[in-house]
Amino acid sequence: MIHPEWLVVERGEAPVLASIPHAGTEIPEGIRRNMVSPALSLRDTDWWLEYLYDFLRDLGVTIVRTKVSRTVADMNRDPSGISLYPGRATTELCPTTTFDGVPLYKPGWEPSQDEIEQRCSTYFRPYHEALEGEVARLSALHKRVVIYDCHSIRSVIPRLFSGELPHISIGTNDGLSCSPALSALVAATFSSSRYTCVTDERFKGGWITRQYGKPEQGIHAIQLELACRTYMAETDKLEPAPYSEARAREIRTYLKLALVRIIDWGQS
Template sequence: MQNMAFGQVYRADSPILVATPHTGTAIPDDLLQHPAWVPIAGRLADPAGIALQAAAGRHGASVVSALYHPCVIDFNIATDTGPLSPRLNRGGLCRTHTSRGESLYGADGQLPEAEVERRVDRYWRPFHAAVTSELVRLRQMHENVLLLVTHASSWLSPFRNQAGASDCNVGTNQGASCDRQLVSTLTGIVKSCGHSWVVNGKVADVFCAQRYGMPENGIHAIEVEIAGRWRAELEIDARDTVDRKPDAAMDALLEALMKTLRRLPRAEAVSAAAFEDANGHA
């Protein structure tokens, strides 16, 4: 396990890389001087990411995880998006309000652009450099590799209604980011575990799938957002830090995806330089 400024990197040898951009709970000390940030510290946005990280450790999968709370910096947002509203700085890259609508930066809710860029340089770019580097390493070992990203974008936003959400929301950039056999495997496991699912619904075009999916070159990317009953169950498990129970669905999911990856046809190789160049920009 390697500790980095943005979080942690754990390198293993299976063809799966798990990325958890929204599992961070830490708040930088300078922000904790503002009262609005104090209750955010330790507030877990993505309990599914914690469960998937644990499963990755049991199944020899690599992990890139976040240290800081996604309200500080959101690794699943592009850096070149403009502000969508006064409450979303650069499209949510550095949130100015919590998921409960609480202002994090005083009455005007503004964050200087220079501070956004500082966080991008210190945290965002190194996080994605680590993801890219690990995918290159794994692709050199395996004919097909999978980046599996779990996140909580909808849960973090105060503008989306969570009522009626499926237990598992799958994003594949409208099918362009991965082989369809991997999606069938994922949804089959989810269904067999008694959870509901939807593919390319509200998380159809999330950032990591768009950025990293190159199935024609053996690099697949799938994003999952766990909601509904499954999220509620994982939240209960996440609070038990001493005697946390493994999530059977996460274990079954990784096992099945690894088997499917090994059955996929050989893909055209991509050089490390070409992949890094394709993914070196926001």
């Protein structure tokens, strides 16, 4: 199958599919010119995950990721518009503000309902068609398939949560999206590290985790959210610090170990 240029699909044979829906930085010019600024439009990017997880292909993990920014279309939101966290601040399928509540668009240039539907057709649906296709392919090869949804977020965002986030937040939709044995295995990987790790607290998994996780059918979905300070320097500037292999090396060791254990679990 030929995918659009912005949609990257790298096939592996291991029983794991890594989804990276928020690391893209491309914004079509027709959308960009209606926004306040390029830097602000990328404020909530999951920075550098394609580098942080560049070992995935060596492990035989299938990768589905988008080069398009989440401000164009957020692949991890319920397309019906239902909030993943009712009563809490969040952003939409086509965000109009940053996580801090700062408007992304010039006044009067926010996307209309027709434009939102167009972006959904152009970006959201093809991404999920790719996910569904790869899950089906891997399910034909393995009795268990794990969707590992890769995310990161600024450590402190007062509008969304109080205080500082743990280094690692595992999301399983309160245990509904994957086997308890899988989430326990992932959490145990970080138990001997210096990193704080929680499960199903502030982040319970987004729409991808909740939509695809069907443990009773052999499809297990788990989200791993990294606080950005875990692997990169955080500043108050809109522009991110460059990726640093030296800074990321320690957490990469644990992330790779977690993926190896997930693969072994999927093959058992």
